[in-house]
Amino acid sequence: MQDQLFWFFSIAMLLSGVLVVLGRNPVTSALFLVLSLFFMAGLFVLLEAYFLAIIQILVYAGAVIVLFLFVIMLLDLKTENVRQFKRFGAGGALLVAGALAWKLASVVMAMPAADAKPVVGTTEAMGKLLFTQYLLPFEVTSVLLLIAMVGVVSLSRKETK
Amino acid sequence: MDFLNILNCTILTPLVFAAGLCFVPAAKTHAIRWLAILGSFVTAVLGVLAFLWFSASDTGFQFVNQVPWVAALDMSWHVGVDGISVVLVLLTGIVGFAAALVSWDIQSRQKEFYVLLLIMIAGAMGMFASLDIFFIYFFHELALIPTFLMIGIWGSGKREYAAMKMTLYLSAGAFVALIGLIALYLALPADVRTLDLVKLLDYARSHPLAANVQYFIYPLLLFGLGTLVSLVPFHTWAPVGYGCAPTATAMLHAGVLKKFGLYALIRIALPLLPVGAHDWNGLLVVLLLGNIVYAGLVAMTQKNFNYLLGYSSVAHMGFVFLGIASFTFIGLTGAVLVMFAHGILAALLFALSGYVYAQTGTREISELGGLCKPLAFVGTLLVMAGFASIGLPGFANFPGEVMVLFGAWQAPAWQAKMGAATVSWPVPLAIWGGSVIGAVYMLRALRNICFGPTPVRWQMLADANLFARVPYLLLLGVLIWVGVYPRALVETIKPATAQIITAVEKAVPAVSLKR
């Protein structure tokens, strides 16, 4: 059952990913991005990373994508009728991406098999780690979020004379 | 740092005056001029004092002052002079003062000009007075930046091209030499690494560097420094640079700064890398013949008097190289003497040429003519300087060149290397090249400039006034003094060159004279 789910989730995730890249309308792309990330959350569940699966849906689907859609609506972008892809051609880009994929995949295939016993990413386990061992980066992240907030507010407030 | 040390004073005085000039309002041009002249005069006096107080009978460095600077590299502020450098300090003082005096023709942005001039003098002083390899190099580069700006702002003709070309050539050459110096520093074992020249010389005396290391490092220094001295084929910057430079810059550069390459070869490369120097001597001989013969031939075709002087200075450099390449005591001593003599002579020639240019607005030989009539004084001096340039007895160049030729004549290095029986073949060629070609182009130019009918437009030119005559007379006086009484310098130079040659002969037995 789990294996079948893996195949389903990963193929669906990749397909939605392809549609993000190929989508003619940014709204379509954004919606497929949500879908893709949703399937990834499914994969997280399969990997027993429950906390992250929830976070993935809450933060990405709930916040990031809403932000994207909001911006797209705000800008009132129409479907692109003009050239959709960059000038230097799809061939080069695909070649680079393909080569990278090939290289990475060959490295991955050569990796030794893992034998450690699996861990479960429950909220409790994650929370304990975050507030003990990872306290410092956690606090730094709060500064980072403050920076982002200040920046966004300053960048998008009305222009003053 | 000992601020009463005379060498520190000679280096810092021009810098202090330059800093002082920065605070004088730019509009007070007279104050600026006199302050700058005062600064260069004090420097010159200090240079003369250093020469006079120098005790010729003592070997080793005098007026030494050492302050640690960068411990990690064993680099220190280390000043001191021996017979070679004290002569060049004297030269810098005299030429610097003369250059400040002749700069009355600078009519715009005087403040900047004099600040740069004083920095140049300080740099030149520093490079001869320093005994730390880093500072020797550092001061040369310090003196080089003003050259670029001065040619660009106050130059004439193709000044932009000239300034760019000269700066790029010289910087590239200096950089190659720097790599050589760094390699030299690193060739020592890690625990004795030092940039201190005295320590290096001491160390090299007891532990010569490996022959292959010397073979590798010496060409970096030879070609790097050679570019700075306009060694053929890296000489093309010189005529165009001097052709377009303002008078004072040409005087200081051709007279003093250019000697840096030779000085560093004699001071650093020869005693530290004698085997390398011997290995590369064959090539150096070919190139220096290029300097003497080829540059002389090119000089003959020049239409512009400053270009001609530029090529003639390239040719004169050949003689110094000949002295270095001879590996003989007398040859090396002569080389140092030629360095001094040429420094004074080049300054005098460029100064006079500058005066003519300021009066006539042209340096084209064909447009000038009969200048001896309106400009009796300047014309006469020009002719005398020309005589000095072609090596007539009575002027400083003569004893120097003769000594170089004697040295070259007996040089065993070439006899061993090239298989010549008694007389080494470069010598007659050099004599022929130096005297005949030099005489031809210089006399022909002088005839065209000074004699013959005076064109109408030049008949009303004003001769130099009493004040303007001071620098010319000063330089000519030195030229004649040394020409008549070379002992004054030679006795000072001898102990230092003897030391270098002894070190070289010990390291490379093939070059020692069979007595």
Added chain:
Amino acid sequence: MIPVTLEHYLIVSVLMFSLGLAGVMLRRNALVVFMSLELMLNASNLALVAFSRFNGNLHGQIFVFFIITVAAAEVAVGLAIIVALFRRRQTVQVDEINSMRL
């Protein structure tokens, strides 16, 4: 059917990463480019979670937590900049962003 192992997850992650990269290089719309960048970051997330499970410790999952947080901040800032540019230029096409050239 072959049992699913670490490798499978990694291959999926690699494909996702390359897909995102292709998107970044292909697309002209800055917003879509930005979405493709999100795909790339998420590819790392997947690989990290997979590694975390098979390495037997939670450090990888913690890392993912931080990546998600940082990515959210980055998206917010990025969109603010893109909106500001759109207000000025009326375009989000990256190859029209070329007022600075030699």
Added chain:
Amino acid sequence: MNLSLLKLEIATCGLAMLVLMLEAFVPRRDKRFLGYLGAAGLLAILAWSYCPSVTAGGFTMGSGFNGMWVNDAMALYFKRLFLVGTALVLVMSVGFARQLEGGAGEFFALLMFGCTGMMLTASVNDFLMLFVALETVTVSGYILVAWLRRQQQSLEAGVKYLILGALSTAFLVFGITFIYGSTGATGFADVAAKIGTAGAPLKLGLLLVLAGLGFKMACVPFQAWVPDVYQGAPAPVTAFLATGSKAAGFVLLLRVLFGALQSVKPTWVLVIGTLAGLSVLYGNLAAMPQRNVKRLLGYSSISHAGFLLLGVAAADSFGIGAVLFYLVAYLFTNLCAFTVISCLAGTLPDDERENYAGLAQRSPLLAAAMTVALASLAGVPPMAGFFAKFLIFTAIVGQKMWCLVIIGAIGVVVSLYYYLGVVKAMYWQEPRETGAITVAWPMKALLWVTMAAVIGIGVCQGAFTRWAFDAAATLVK
């Protein structure tokens, strides 16, 4: 949990928040006061970092936070560098303030937050911490670059920086993923312990991490953003990127290379050497035809990344010491140059070289400062840049890397050409418009300070070299 290890960072961050809060209460015309407050505060923190209680061994030096954090002499060296740099950039921003539309207070605060991030990078000892610290710097960078919302160029630069920066982050993260995957840890010490057994995935991961750091350092082939961003961003921000952000990239590189990868030195020396050579060549050759001064400095910044990498490639304590000295020299030099540029930002139509023509007649001080800065960048004595290059070349000649020496030599000579081109314009050419350019006194003071620093470091190299070498000695054992 030992917060005293974070003293300086907490103080800096607190200062930034203080400025942010005061911004709400300070009337618009007094906003510049906030900039001075920030600069003074940062300098106070700098002075504090010299207090024995901070420097003396024991409670503020050492490592902590489960090995994620290390406070050693090198960390302190870089933190001081960041503090000085940011303080000077703040003063520069005050002079630039009339260009900043409103919100000058936030601008100052963001600079200080960025500084906090940089200070964090100096102590990083864990890949997770590396990621978080680096992002703190990067995100504040995005905002600052795009700050001038009314200028199209600033926004375009912001978008470019954003997209390429996010791309490099993606590579960095993917690289860390593989490192974690093959070693099961993210701490440098753990990675170093397991490096022998982990094979290709680890190498791949490290290569990807290098790509992420290369973006910060602006070395080839991660340099695509540099010219546009340097040209488009507000001048103080460009200065901030060119000095602080680049130094942050280098401190992280050093931490990774010597913290985690000490045992595979021969491999990375090759990679770093190649990148160094390419950066020197590309940066210098591409800078030659540039006519825009900011853009030219952008390309020159690529070449300087190359020179710095040359020192890293030497990979001994001398080379690293040279890199540390170089960064300080480069900091003051760049700040000097960008102070001139920001003084001119309101006066000249744009940064084309033609507009600099005859600057020496319109403002001798600005022209002199620019000349000092360019001479230092070109490596001409007595400027600091010369001694920095001298140290770098000594390091690589010492390693007998002749190929790199030759490339470096070509770079030095070529660079002279284009730097002199600007000097030429300022001094030789006639100005397009006449009329003296007045410089406000804080900018004047900044010019004098940076010029004095550039020349002072170049002449009295002793103390600076000693600090740099002492710091390097803690890294390279």
